Every structure is written in structure tokens, then in C-alpha cells.
Amino acid sequence: MLVAAAVCPCPPLLVPEVAAGAAPELDAARAACADALGVLSAARPDRLVVVGPAEDGGHGPYPEGTPGTFRGFGVDVAVRLGRGKPDNTAMDPAAVDRSVTDAPSAPGRALPSSLAVAAWLLEHTGWTDAPVEGLGVEPLDAARCIRLGREIAEPDERVALLVMGDASACRSLKAPGYLDERAAGFDAEAARALGSADIRTLKSLDIALAQELKASGRAPWQVLAGAGEDTDLRGSLLYDEAPYGVGYLVATWS
Template sequence: MLVAAAVCPCPPLLVPEVAAGAAPELDAARDACLDAVGVLAAARPDLLVVVGPGDEPSEPGEHPTVGPYPPGAQGSFRGVGVDLDVTLGHAPDGDTTAGRPLPQSLTVGAWLLERAHWTGAPVEGLAFLQTAAPEDCAEAGRAVAGRTDRVALLVMGDGSACRTLKAPGYLDDRAAAFDARATEALGSADLDAIAALDATLAHELKAAGRAPWQLLAGAARDAGLAGRLLYEDAPYGVGYTVAAWS
């Protein structure tokens, strides 16, 4: 059963070494994310699953980034120009786990856990296809929540990327309203409102968090969790929301 959840954005800029001189601009977001991870630790879960968006391969020969990632899986920020590697929890034998590198969303999640000095439950990863149907997200959430008696989720995902002219997806007049609905639902743990987020609109607005959020809603059914909004803003034209459920 799900006992706690933290919702955090997943831009590499959350990492100070990546943001460099602009790092102070996201200090409030970082602090909120660490507070949310603290809620997970306080719940004393038996298992922590980091959930975030992944992608199917775009070219032949590429590896998909969707699917499960075991404890000890590794990620890197070298792709954004920073010599920094992270590990998702700890492999059972204490050694690093060979295999696919973590996608960006789970890499940022692993970095957050390292920054928070996570020493609690074993940590696994799950990257979910950004275009997954809402009902598939909900079903996956129920499966995750049923893994053990006390499951916690660290849910990584951004809102729309179309809030300003300089945003990655340029300005879309629908973006602010979409983010407002999502933020209100995430901050209040409104499962029906999260489940009702329009997948097509989310895709058009480049809101990569939609599928992980709907997975969370599926996992939280019958859990009776209350939500608390810790942060909401749209720096760089991208919607960022931090919330804690317990």
C-alpha cells in the first residue's frame, strides 16, 4: 500500500553544478524537493520507487528508457556538460549495477536522494512512457502500490513547457490553465482530477509529468493520503510543482 509520495520536477537545472551561475534561481525549488523527500523518509517505507517519464527509442539500435531500473542503477549528467554521476540507491551486494543508464528524470531523482542522504528503504526506478494512456498509468500505479505493505513514491515530472515565448515549447495560451489544474490537483491529492488530465493536451504542451502523475493517482487509490503543495512556479517557461502526500 502507498504510505507517502513526493512530487518533484526533473530538470537537470535542479542540480547546481548544471545550473552553474543560475543555480540560486532554483534554490526554493531544491529546498521544497528536499522537504518532500523528508516526508518520504518519515513514512518509513519498505520500498521507495522513483517514477519518471522515459521514452521509446527514436532510432533503430537505441535502447528504450522505459521500464524498471534496479537498485544501484547509474545515471550521469555528462550529457549536459557536467562530470557528475549518480546511483539509484544501493545494489544488494553493495556494488554498482550494470545495465541501462537511468533516463534524465530518474537521474535527477537519484541526485535528489543522494543530496537528501537517503538511507532508508531500498530504492528502485520505473520510467513510464510519456504517451501512456491514463488507464495504463493507473493500472501500473496499482501494481506498484501492491508490491509491499509500505510503498513510497518519488514522482518526477514537469508541467507544460509552453508558458513563455522563450520556453522550450514556445508560448501556448492553454499552458497556464493546464498547469494550474495539475498543481491544484497535486497539491490537494485530488485523485479524480489527476486522472482526468487530458493526455493529448499534455502531449501538445510537452507536459512530461502527466503519465507519472496519473500513475501516482492509481497507486494512491484507497490509501487515504492528504496532499500539501510546497512549491509552484514556471521558471524558464516550464511548470514546476512540488508536493508531498502522507
């Protein structure tokens, strides 16, 4: 049963060492993420599942204790998902959609960048409230994302979700995807849906448009929509800005 969810952006720039001199520009986003994790803590979950985009082949489950690094972004910063030692017992690949879990879950596999950012946020806020599992999600179709969310929330235990992903990357001329006039409208719809726990709208997000706008959060948000079915969770939007031309959203469901 899903008892709470937090939605956070996943740019490595959230890590101050990566952002370097630009770090203060995302202080408000970091603070909103910390507040969102506080909502998860208050829900007293039995298990925290972190879901994030993994378009670079890093899809599949990541057990508690899996390491990650930001060396690829020019800084020697290492993180670990939760506090456990790496093992293969946390999330049984047979329990979730096979299309998401074809990748091996061996301890030697490092976290994809979205889950590494999540691990940094959890360490930064001192998360000790529940065991942590990670799941890297490819840009699957909506039906499979929703089914995956249902499976995550199905066990008879209190599950919280930390959902990582960015909105469009086309909000300005200097954005990674250049300026696209459709981006602001897409982001506004996503922000409203995430901020009001509007499952129907999240399920119907335009996949092709999301891909064109480089919105990495679309698939994880639809996983959240599946997990949130048959709950009475209410949403709250904590942050909605587009620094560097990329939409960053922070929301909570509780």
C-alpha cells in the same frame, strides 16, 4: 500499500553543476524537493519506487544501484540510484505492465535523465530509509498508467513513491515549447490536483493537451493516481513556479 508520495520536477538544472551560474535561481525548488523527501522518510516505507518520464526509450525497471550521468548536459557528474550494487532482483518485470517493461533491465543500462535527477536528489538529502527502485514510464494512456500505479502499491508492504515530472513547457515566449495560452490553466489544474491529492482530476488529465504542452509529468502523475486509490492520503503543494517558462511543481501526499 502506498503510505506517502512526493512529486518533484525533473529538469537537470536542479543539479547545480548543470545549472552553473544560474544555480541559485532554483534554490527554492531544491529546498522544496528536500522537504518533500523528508515527508517520505517520515512515513517509514519498506520500499521507495521512483517513477519518471522516459520518452527516449529508457522505459522499464531500474534496480537499486543503477548508475546515471549528466555528461550529456556538459558536466562530469555521476549518480547512482540508492546505495545498492546493480542487480536485476529489485523489481520483477513480470510484476508490472508489460508495455512499460519491454526494455531490458540489465545493469549496463544507465538511468534516464528524470531518474538521474531523482538519484541526485536522494543522494543530496542522504536517503538511507528504504531500498530504492526506479521505473521509467513512457507517455502511456491513462488506463495503463493507473493500472501500473495499482500494481506498484499492491504488495503487502509500505510503499512510498517519488514521482518525477514537469508541468507544461509553454509558459513564456522563451519556453522550450514557446508560449501557449492554455499552459497556465493546465498547470493550475495539475497543481491543485497534486496539492490536494485529487485522484479523480489526475486520472482525467487531458493526454493530448499534455502532449501538446510538453508536460512530461502527466504519465507519472497518473501512475501516482492509480497507486493512491483506496488511501486516505492528504496532499500539500510546496512549490509552484515556472522559471524558464516551464512549470515546476513540488507536492507531498501523506
